Amino acid sequence: MTQELTVGVGAGELATADMVLNIGPQHPSTHGVLRLRIVLDGERIRHAEPIVGYMHRGAEKLFEVRDYRQIIVLANRHDWLSAFANELGVVLAVERMTGIQAPERAVWARTLLAELNRVLNHLMFLGSYPLELGAITPVFYAFREREVLQAVMEEISGGRMHYMFNRVGGLKEDLPAGWLGRTAEAVAVVRRRMADLEGLLVGNEIFRARTAGVGVLSAELVHGYGVSGPIARASGVDFDLRRDEPYLAYAELFAPGGPGRVVTRSAGDALARFECLLEQVHVSLDLADACVDRIAALPRGPINVRLPKVLKAPEGATYAWTENPLGINGYYLVSRGEKTPWRLKLRSASFNNVQVLAEILPGNLVADMVSILGSMFFVVGDVDK
Amino acid sequence: MSVLDLLLRLVLLLACFLVLPLVVGQIEHKAMAHMQSRLGPMYAGGFHGWAQLVADGVKFAQKEDVLPAAADPWVFRLAPALALLPYLVVLALIPVGAGQAVVSADVGIFLVLAVMGIGIIGTVMAGWASANKFSVLGALRAAAQLLSYELPLVLAAASVAMAAGTLSLPGIVEAWRPWWLLWQLPGALIFLVAGLAELSRSPFDMPVAESEIIFGAYTEYAGLRFALFLLAEYAGIVVLGALTTVLFLGGWKWPFLVGGLGWLWTLVKTLAVAFLVIWLRVSLPRLREDQLQRLAWAWLVPLALVQLMITGVVRVMG
Numbered sequence: 001m002t003q004e005l006t007v008g009v010g011a012g013e014l015a016t017a018d019m020v021l022n023i024g025p026q027h028p029s030t031h032g033v034l035r036l037r038i039v040l041d042g043e044r045i046r047h048a049e050p051i052v053g054y055m056h057r058g059a060e061k062l063f064e065v066r067d068y069r070q071i072i073v074l075a076n077r078h079d080w081l082s083a084f085a086n087e088l089g090v091v092l093a094v095e096r097m098t099g100i101q102a103p104e105r106a107v108w109a110r111t112l113l114a115e116l117n118r119v120l121n122h123l124m125f126l127g128s129y130p131l132e133l134g135a136i137t138p139v140f141y142a143f144r145e146r147e148v149l150q151a152v153m154e155e156i157s158g159g160r161m162h163y164m165f166n167r168v169g170g171l172k173e174d175l176p177a178g179w180l181g182r183t184a185e186a187v188a189v190v191r192r193r194m195a196d197l198e199g200l201l202v203g204n205e206i207f208r209a210r211t212a213g214v215g216v217l218s219a220e221l222v223h224g225y226g227v228s229g230p231i232a233r234a235s236g237v238d239f240d241l242r243r244d245e246p247y248l249a250y251a252e253l254f255a256p257g258g259p260g261r262v263v264t265r266s267a268g269d270a271l272a273r274f275e276c277l278l279e280q281v282h283v284s285l286d287l288a289d290a291c292v293d294r295i296a297a298l299p300r301g302p303i304n305v306r307l308p309k310v311l312k313a314p315e316g317a318t319y320a321w322t323e324n325p326l327g328i329n330g331y332y333l334v335s336r337g338e339k340t341p342w343r344l345k346l347r348s349a350s351f352n353n354v355q356v357l358a359e360i361l362p363g364n365l366v367a368d369m370v371s372i373l374g375s376m377f378f379v380v381g382d383v384d385k
Numbered sequence: 386m387s388v389l390d391l392l393l394r395l396v397l398l399l400a401c402f403l404v405l406p407l408v409v410g411q412i413e414h415k416a417m418a419h420m421q422s423r424l425g426p427m428y429a430g431g432f433h434g435w436a437q438l439v440a441d442g443v444k445f446a447q448k449e450d451v452l453p454a455a456a457d458p459w460v461f462r463l464a465p466a467l468a469l470l471p472y473l474v475v476l477a478l479i480p481v482g483a484g485q486a487v488v489s490a491d492v493g494i495f496l497v498l499a500v501m502g503i504g505i506i507g508t509v510m511a512g513w514a515s516a517n518k519f520s521v522l523g524a525l526r527a528a529a530q531l532l533s534y535e536l537p538l539v540l541a542a543a544s545v546a547m548a549a550g551t552l553s554l555p556g557i558v559e560a561w562r563p564w565w566l567l568w569q570l571p572g573a574l575i576f577l578v579a580g581l582a583e584l585s586r587s588p589f590d591m592p593v594a595e596s597e598i599i600f601g602a603y604t605e606y607a608g609l610r611f612a613l614f615l616l617a618e619y620a621g622i623v624v625l626g627a628l629t630t631v632l633f634l635g636g637w638k639w640p641f642l643v644g645g646l647g648w649l650w651t652l653v654k655t656l657a658v659a660f661l662v663i664w665l666r667v668s669l670p671r672l673r674e675d676q677l678q679r680l681a682w683a684w685l686v687p688l689a690l691v692q693l694m695i696t697g698v699v700r701v702m703g
Contacts, residue, residue, distance in 0.1 A: 028599065029597070042525075043525075043526075133671055134670045134671025135668075136587075136667065137420065140422055141421075201670075206588055206672055210670060210672070365675070367597055368673070
């Protein structure tokens, strides 16, 4: 159904000029310092341009003067909601270059922590997105659930955001006694209480009205801009590295009959993106359960390998990419045999994901701008690196 | 009515006008917090943070009165008063008990609806005078909102007036019978929904949507003037609750214990409506401006007309 709307000034035969409005870098809906320069006719967006870089810290250049242990500290920071997943890419790249094999116990523990990290990340957006649409309550439920998972993450790593628990060749330490049981309990609690969050939003007419058909992203645009993650899958792009190029223990989890499945939607609108995120939480909780069971069944063994004092990657290059919560996160590691990388290129998910805003914002209202922006699920640090 | 009597009523009115919005605000703080598994204010005043809003008021009063360089100074300064005062006038017209209104007018309902419409001008003035793009957008949204809620609001009120056969607010309460709850139910719902839009309360808080346009027309305001706008919002809730009570819920009437306690029942019903308003804010996301227009013109106005028809038919048959 098409509808012609005339909202605010600037319509009809009155002599008017378009208004340039800067959304950000300081604006409640930009999650930090993303800036959108939009040209408005009344409330309708004629032109939109994301201006990035306000938080650029030169992460890639900093990587070049740090050894591989130090890089992990730095690399888990760009997407501050997916710290564990960020670390993972670095250690996978270095392990591949050096030929170090992480013990099986470490592989499963990493998978478990990566999935818990994914749930934490998604819960954040499941709370903040409704907040942008004016629903103020879901964020509190989301944070209540986050807290339950944060507790087990904190117990194992000591960190609440930047876990710094990955090491080349495994994890920092073995799992604490009884931790697996507490994790299983936390997962069960979160799964049970997700209904509270869903009850507020799923099927709500206003929520549907604000998201269904809004900001439709076509599969062509997804491919054109390199959009990835739940946003791409909401547009029907059935691509998930966990299944399509498995790393860690995902090959087994995503095998037929396993708990893993790739969540996709075909509509490509804000609602589809939200639904993707919501369902991925359930899938990740199932995966976490499977990991817990598996680790409990594993025989005792090491969680990491002994590393040389000076860790050098042999000359060469590799590209390690992982399915981060927000999309594809890749590290292109070029080494000349030094203890520091010669170049470590970071491909972050949010950077590509927000570029597409210039294509899908024009023609929408300012109110929908927020609805679309929020549904792109980005972290500004991940954009600006 | 002697001068002393009038003076007493005015003092009482002012006290109500200053205290009730704070009570509603405090209920919002606490009820909302508990609905969101939080505690809300706990420290100010000692017992469950009862003095939080008083403390807020003190804080607002101490703040610098900032006037943006490009603002239109007089309009900017006057806007909060214009937003607040209409609600004071309306409150003066509300009968809290039999014969207990500060001012009684024969065309009460007419006057109330007319005066309430003025408040929006304060918002439009604030938005324009602030010389801020977000403020202008907020003001225009508020103005656009006016177009959608005003007609259903008036039509719903007209239905009650028709049922009671009078435009006087006390007269409507006198004529009210419990079965009107059913008879006038669609009208009551329409009145409440349109009233929420008038107050810019969730789910119709587009004019102040902080995630979209910062704080709409009030973006540039700080200190006392900002506090006045906030007070206007909560005074608005009180007024909406009181009007709904008088028009649709039988005002001071109650199945038992009426006696001299009529004002108490008015208060209870008013606060119940206020609680509903708060509850809706906690539960619902925000509509878009054009979706409100659609809701108003495609649903509220036709429904209000149907209600008018029902009222007319029942009146003629009865």
